[in-house]
Amino acid sequence: MFKTRLLSGIVLVAVALLTIISGGYVLFFTLLGISLIGMQELYKVMKVREDHFNALEIAGYLGAVIYYVLMSLDFEKYGMMGVIISFMMFMFVYVFTYPKFKAEQVMPAFFAIVYVGVMLSYVYQTRMLDGGKFHVWLIFLCSWGCDTCAYCVGVLFGKHKMAPVLSPKKSVEGAVGGVVGAILLGIIYAAATKGGMGG
Numbered sequence: 001m002f003k004t005r006l007l008s009g010i011v012l013v014a015v016a017l018l019t020i021i022s023g024g025y026v027l028f029f030t031l032l033g034i035s036l037i038g039m040q041e042l043y044k045v046m047k048v049r050e051d052h053f054n055a056l057e058i059a060g061y062l063g064a065v066i067y068y069v070l071m072s073l074d075f076e077k078y079g080m081m082g083v084i085i086s087f088m089m090f091m092f093v094y095v096f097t098y099p100k101f102k103a104e105q106v107m108p109a110f111f112a113i114v115y116v117g118v119m120l121s122y123v124y125q126t127r128m129l130d131g132g133k134f135h136v137w138l139i140f141l142c143s144w145g146c147d148t149c150a151y152c153v154g155v156l157f158g159k160h161k162m163a164p165v166l167s168p169k170k171s172v173e174g175a176v177g178g179v180v181g182a183i184l185l186g187i188i189y190a191a192a193t194k195g196g197m198g199g
Contacts, residue, residue, distance in 0.1 A: 020136055023127050031120050032068045036061055038116040046108035056101050059089045060109045064117040071121050086113050134193050141189055142182045149181025150174040 019030040039060055043049040049057050063086030070078035070085075087110055094106050127136040154174025162170045 016140060020123070020127060021133075023133070027124055027127055028068070028072060031124050032065065035064055035068070035117040035120050038120070039064060039112040042112045042116060043109065046105075046112070048105050048109045048112075054101075055093045055097055056090070056105060056109050059093045060086075060112055063087075063089050063110075063113050067113060067117055068121060071125070075121075075125055083114065083118065086110065138186060138189065141185050145185040146178040146182035149185075150178025153177025153181070 015030070019027045040049070040057075043057050043060065048054075048060070063082075066085055067079070067082030070082035090106050090110050094101055094103070123136060123139055126132050126139060129135060150170075151174065154169070154171045154177065157173045157177070158171030160172040161168065162172050162175055
């Protein structure tokens with residue numbers, strides 16, 4: 001288990017380095033691909049996907065592609081339009097195929113676009129900012145750093161359960177350690193790159 005996690009972590013870091021340093025279309029299409037894969041996994045878990053592809057799932061993938069295209073043109077002008085178009089597509093599928101799909105399937109189908117596609121698109125948007133080649137690493141530094149620090153502090157000092165039903169191994173000490181660790185890593189990174197962070 002540890003070996004698999006270590007190897008997958010190394011591969012992820014290598015892919016992140018290659019695509020984020022490249023930026024532009026390389027990062028755009030990588031994130032779009034990861035979004036579609038992530039949505040597919042979520043659709044399986046949330047029972048949007050049954051035995052094979054269906055109209056609701058296809059609408060989700062198409063909605064994510066439309067959102068990414070509009071977001072890349074100008075997020076402030078067209079980003080929300082992409083989300084609205086996606087939602088309208090789900091409504092069309094729901095109404096015109098009724099009663100094939102239930103509302104309990106439509107909502108997670110739409111949620112997947114926001115939770116996976118829109119969230120990941122902020123990596124691209126941050127990278128494309130002035131100074132984005134420096135700022136974008138804070139996303140990974142803070143998330144991975146928080147996760148690692150929370151794990152280490154939780155293993156060493158964790159005594160008070162944070163959410164015993166949802167996540168039995170998480171502790172209050174680990175949560176605090178994760179936040180403090182991410183802050184410290186952010187401060188160190190900002191100090192190390194202060195010449196480039198401004199632009």
